[in-house]
Each structure stands twice: as structure tokens, then as C-alpha cells.
Amino acid sequence: MNKLLQKLTDTLFLLIVAALPHHLLSRIVHAITRSENRLLSQTLIRLACNLYKIDLSIAANPEIKSYRSFNSFFTRELNPTSRPFSGDATTLISPVDGTVSQQGEICQQAIFQAKGHSFNLTTLLGGISERATPFMDGKFSTIYLSPRNYHRIHMPTDGTLREMIYIPGRLYPVNNPSTRTVPGLFARNERVATLFDTAAGPMAMVLVGALFVGSIETVWAGEITPPGTKFVHTWKYDGDGAESITLKKGEEMGRFNMGSTVILLFGKEAINFADEFQSGLPLKMGESIGGFDQTD
Structure with missing residues (x-):
């Protein structure tokens, strides 16, 4: 009943x-x-x-x-001493204060949303299959920021920006009733996907908008939304030219107005999440969420 x-x-x-x-x-x-x-x-x-x-x-x-x-x-700034970073260069840290909604394996193109629902990797990243290929059968985490949380977003590890994609969509709430009832929620809402090269391989950070959260910013481009458009828009960043943007672990990379969701994507066998990094876990920015093996 x-x-x-x-x-x-x-x-x-x-x-x-x-x-x-x-x-x-x-x-x-x-x-x-x-x-x-x-x-x-x-x-x-x-x-x-x-x-x-x-x-x-x-x-x-x-x-x-x-x-x-x-x-x-x-969007207030944190006192720097309130969020010390965990671990060494191979440690991944939480990019935000929030709660783990889901985490796990990407099953080819399917990313788990909630019981009975998943969303599509290629759709999430703007509809280009080549953009999604590095993350197929990789790992993901979905982290929810409530209105009480700190709302700036930081780098989980050092990364060089390669591409940013604005993807138009609806602005459904991203709370539990929505994840249980809206099919493909995170690939339907308006979002900004950022793609980085890291020591763990390709990494995507997808900043998902929500109802009353029609404002997403990055530190290098300012406010991306609003105003939104009806079309996907892409920005490329050269690895060796003047537009190259590299951010260190813990550096701010963006922010939300009000609460919303960050989705992290990594390649196959690229990283391991910590054993305690499970659905429902409250997070503080800077805490260890996993790690990777250092490669030459």
C-alpha cells in the first residue's frame, strides 16, 4: 500500500x-x-x-x-581552512559539498538514475558518439547539492580543459521524486558538460540545471545560462595554444545558483571509488572519494 x-x-x-x-x-x-x-x-x-x-x-x-x-x-566563498584536501596526487576529491545520489559502472551507454530508470551517455554529452566513447563501460557518480550546501564546484583532480558543451533542455527538479519518476532526467535537463584530460585519462564534469537553477557558470567563461538557446553550443580549447586552460585539484571550476547536480564520468578501469563512496553518503568538498594509478 x-x-x-x-x-x-x-x-x-x-x-x-x-x-x-x-x-x-x-x-x-x-x-x-x-x-x-x-x-x-x-x-x-x-x-x-x-x-x-x-x-x-x-x-x-x-x-x-x-x-x-x-x-x-x-554562491558565497568558503574559508580556505575549512576544506583541506585529502590524499596525494592520485587521490580524487569530492568537487562539491553534497550527497551521493548514485555511483557505479556505466553499462556501455546506460547510466543508472534510480530504480527503473537510466539515462544515455551520448545524450547526456550532447548527442555526439565520439565524445561519449572514452567513457563507455567506465564509472560515474551523481552528486546532489541541496539548497543548504556550498554551491561552488571544484576540480576532483588536475585537469586540462578540452571542450565545453551547452545542451538545452527542461528544468525539472532533481530531487528524489523526480529521479524516481522522470525517465532520463539528467539527459533531459539543461546542462553544461566540461571535458578534461587528466592523469587518470578523460574526465567529464556535467553541471545539470534544475527548476529555479537556470544559472550555471564556469570560471573561464562566466555565466553560460541564462540566456539559454534551443541549440547545442560547443567551445573547443586548444591544448597548446593561448586558449589552453589547466586547473589544479581543488581549484574552483564553476558554480550553481540554488541547488542542483554534478555528474562525474571516467573511462573504463581508469579510477576506483572508495568503498564508502555509496548512495546516500554526505560529502564535503575536498574529501577523498577514490583514486587512480599514476601512469607515465
Whole structure:
């Protein structure tokens, strides 16, 4: 009976959410959260702190009154001493504060989403099979950032950027009811995929948008969305030219407005996740999540 009730509840949730004007709502939130109206911004900040029990002791600036907008508060910088990095050069660290939604093997093109649902690797990366080939039969992890989490995204290991892809889509929520009910959720939502060369081989970091999270930024390109478009857009970065971008482990690579999801992809037998790195595990940026063998 409980399973039937949950299924009915999830189905009703999906029908309501699917009917919403996702991008319009997200753009309204985008404007509100960037307003520097003192009364509005301070009210929203204090409301979020009370509602989500946000820990400001780890922030570089813990003084609520100093933030000019809700977004500047929500994308606040960490105190560098609050997140020491684990391990050595072959250790992978968590790129975010969040919770492990799923992790495991990529079964050729299929990436597990939730019971009864998976999503397609090539679709996730923008529809080009050659882009997905290095990750077939590799490993993935899906990490969810709630509204209470720190919202900057960092490098799990040293990497040289090769390509960035903006992929248009819907903005479904990425919470548990959505993962249980929306087929191919993460390959349907608007997202920015970034591809890096690392000492562990190719690595992809996919920044997935969600309802009220229509703003994704990278440190090298600024705000990618909004405004979104109806077309896939690709940026190439030369490995040896002036556009070459290399980021060290732990360096910031991007950020979300509000909460959303980061998907990590690695090649076949390239890395091993730590034994404790399982679904439901809370993470702090900088903690070890696994490692790889150093190659020449």
C-alpha cells in the first residue's frame, strides 16, 4: 500500500511539475536573487538560513549583512581552512559539498538514475558518439547539492580543459521524486558538460540545471545560462595554444545558483571509488572519494 501511495504521489508530482513553465520561473528567480534591494535580499538570506540551517562558520565571510544580494550569499566563498584536501596526487576529491545520489559502472551507454530508470551517455554529452566513447563501460557518480550546501564546484583532480558543451533542455527538479519518476532526467535537463584530460585519462564534469537553477557558470567563461538557446553550443580549447586552460585539484571550476547536480564520468578501469563512496553518503568538498594509478 505504501509503495502504491508513493507511486501515485510521484505521478501527481510529475504531472504538476511537467506543466510548469520551467525556464520562465527560473528566470524570475534569477532576477529576484540578484536584486540588491536591501529589504528583499536580507529577508531572503535570513529565511534561507533559518529554513535550511545553513552553517556560515565555514564561509570566508560569515556576516549576513555584508551580502548585497541573495545570489552573492548563496554562491558565497568558503574559508580556505575549512576544506583541506585529502590524499596525494592520485587521490580524487569530492568537487562539491553534497550527497551521493548514485555511483557505479556505466553499462556501455546506460547510466543508472534510480530504480527503473537510466539515462544515455551520448545524450547526456550532447548527442555526439565520439565524445561519449572514452567513457563507455567506465564509472560515474551523481552528486546532489541541496539548497543548504556550498554551491561552488571544484576540480576532483588536475585537469586540462578540452571542450565545453551547452545542451538545452527542461528544468525539472532533481530531487528524489523526480529521479524516481522522470525517465532520463539528467539527459533531459539543461546542462553544461566540461571535458578534461587528466592523469587518470578523460574526465567529464556535467553541471545539470534544475527548476529555479537556470544559472550555471564556469570560471573561464562566466555565466553560460541564462540566456539559454534551443541549440547545442560547443567551445573547443586548444591544448597548446593561448586558449589552453589547466586547473589544479581543488581549484574552483564553476558554480550553481540554488541547488542542483554534478555528474562525474571516467573511462573504463581508469579510477576506483572508495568503498564508502555509496548512495546516500554526505560529502564535503575536498574529501577523498577514490583514486587512480599514476601512469607515465
